[in-house]
Structure formats: structure tokens, C-alpha cells
Amino acid sequence: MEKNELIELFEKVFPFWNKMSETDKETFCRTAHHVVFKKGTNVHNGNECTGVILIKSGSLRLYMLSEDGKEVTLYRLFPGEMCMLSASCVLDSITFDVYVDSEENSECIVVGGCAYEDLSRRLVDAKLFALETALSRFSDVMWVMQQILFMSMDKRLAIFLLDEIAQKGGDTVALTHEQIAKYIGSAREVVSRMLKYFASEGLVEASRGGIKILDKKRLREMSL
């Protein structure tokens, strides 16, 4: 990636860019990695300090992982967004482990955690930005928790299917029951049973490519 292009990106995503010294700007550019993560790659693993990840294309999925390998998706990140929880050395107060996978082939810029941490000790705006970015995800996680703990499964599944086609376009959700279960924090059996019920109600139908949505209107009513 061209240095000019990199600077343009940094200017856009870091509100404190213009307050940085020339030396610091140089360091950021020099330590930044341009990486393309293949679909399905693990991008960040627990308590490592992978760095601040800026997403240029594709999408990343953040999740929790239990000891026996069960996953719960917390949220996804899309182009223009950034992952701050993967820069654990910047954020002392984050003591939990999150995992990040690439959901599609994803082009990312990774700013080294050390470079950011070093900057944030000298430039309070960088520190504020890191804290605020991390804290804003607290709200996302609480939302997921509300969904999982309080909402009934039919509602959750309806919301998930509608979100999927809203994001990806088309009318078919190209995921397995296993994958859907991971996304909504449930078990495959539960998802399969609910999809069978949805099909019997004429809301969806199993198709070669995945799950075809037949009645968006009624799914939307279920999701309210």
C-alpha cells in the first residue's frame, strides 16, 4: 500500500492524527502492516496484543470462546470500522479474552499495539480515543447479552435472518445451521428445530444455497 494512501486512511479514522508529531506519524506508517486475511482465518487469539485493526474490506467477527470450544459472537466489524479490543496492551482494564476471525477475505491495516501504546502515553487524545472506542463496544456486548438471556429463540432467529439478508443482499442466507447457532449463541439442534418450525409456517424454505426467506413481512413481525 502506498504511504500516501495510508496517511489518508489514518487521517480519516484517527481523530487525533493532526495532533501527532511528524516522528509519531512516521512510526505509525512504518509499523503498520497491510494484511489480507483469508476467509476463516483466526486474526486475533485471546490475550495477545495483535494491535489496532482497521478494516478496509471484508468483515471480522469477534467472539468469546469457552474452554470446551463453544463460541458466542459478540459483534462483527465492517469496512471503515476498527478493532480496539485486539490491542490489549493499550487497554489495561480489559482483562478478558476475545477472539477475532475473518469472515470473508478481509483487507486490513494493523497498527502495532506497542506503537499505539507508546503514543497514548504522550498524547492524551490517543488514549481517550482508545478508551472511547473500546467502551462503545461495551454497549454492543450488552445488547448481545440482552438478546441471549432475555429474548426467545424465535425472535432471535428472525432478527438474525433479516439482518443477514439486509447486509448481504438477496433472499438466501448461505450459512449452515451450525454456523447460525454459533452466531446467535445457541445449539445447532435448537436452530434446526426452529427453522423447521419456520418452514412449516411458510416463513423460510431450505434451498440448495442455504435458507431462503419467503415471508419477510411476517419474520419482521416476529422480530418486534
Added chain:
Amino acid sequence: MEKNELIELFEKVFPFWNKMSETDKETFCRTAHHVVFKKGTNVHNGNECTGVILIKSGSLRLYMLSEDGKEVTLYRLFPGEMCMLSASCVLDSITFDVYVDSEENSECIVVGGCAYEDLSRRLVDAKLFALETALSRFSDVMWVMQQILFMSMDKRLAIFLLDEIAQKGGDTVALTHEQIAKYIGSAREVVSRMLKYFASEGLVEASRGGIKILDKKRLREMSL
């Protein structure tokens, strides 16, 4: 409460106290309320800006609430700690609602949210402190989420009972099944069934005052 006493407390809990102007210090003292919340009182309700709550004695419980009244306890606050999530006007990025109840008669100092917010716009250290305090609770909440989503109920109940007697002393947990269910994010029926099982295993026994712990050692093994 004496003003001197108040200043002494603020010096201890706010690391930025000595950087505040005399006027700001005056405002903090003037807008601070000394309140004793009776056991069971609701202290903070959803998206209000109640202010920053410092706990002098007693304990507060933070929880989420579903539309149909189901509660999940996120964490508790004890003397010397402070509640920042109740000062929602200080934290723009917190968009979820939490509820706070007093678990015992609790003596608190409440610093007005407006006074804090006003200060944090002028004194970056106050802003940083608010963000860091809020963010450190993110880790607590993630821990609860891990417990609820990934851990089996017997383990959760064992941990809860051991925590209770470690905190309160004695060998009896003076809570109803309903209350325990609220604390561990479960249903009363599930807790009752599990306690019956624990009793049949000789781990606990129902007593007049609540649940008496008979075999700490084995409970501890279960909690690992």
C-alpha cells in the same frame, strides 16, 4: 457529613482531585449528596443520570432487566468502590440501561452527573478516569457472561454459595431460592432442583435461616 470529611474521601477516590481548581472542588462538595439507601431500594433506574455513586458502607447490586422483569446481576459494589455507569451523561458511549439496588442499608455519596460532566470537559484526567472506571467493569460483565453462557449450573451455584459465605461470614446463606436465581441469572425452579440435589449429596441442608453449607471442600471441588 462534614465538608472536611467529604474532601478527604474525594482525595482518596478521585486521582485527579489535586488537579482540580478550587472552584471545581467547591462545586463537587456543594452538589454532593449524602444518602442512606434502605435495603432493597432502587438507587438507579435505567437511563437516568443519577450521578457518580461512592459507596461508604453497605453494598449495591448492578443488574440488567428484561421487559418482562427478569433480572441478571452483573456485579456488586462494596465500600470504597464507585458506580460510574449510573452517571450516563458522563459516558456518551454507554447506551444500555443498568439498574442499581441497595442490597443492605447503604451509606453513599452521590456526585452530580452534571458537575462531573462539566469538569470532565475541562479536565482531561477526570474524563480518562470516568472512561477507565467504566471500562474496567466491561471485564466484570464479560466474566458474568462467560459464567452464564458457558458454565454448567451446578458449578455456578457452587461458586455463588462459596462466594456468599466468604463475603458474609458464617456457614449459612440467608437468601431465598428466588433471590439466588436472580443473582446467578437462572430460574427459581432450576435453583430449587439443584439445591435439592446438593442436599441429597450432603453438600448443603435447608435451615431456618436459609441454606446451610455442610461440605465446603466438595463444593469447592465442584466450583473448579
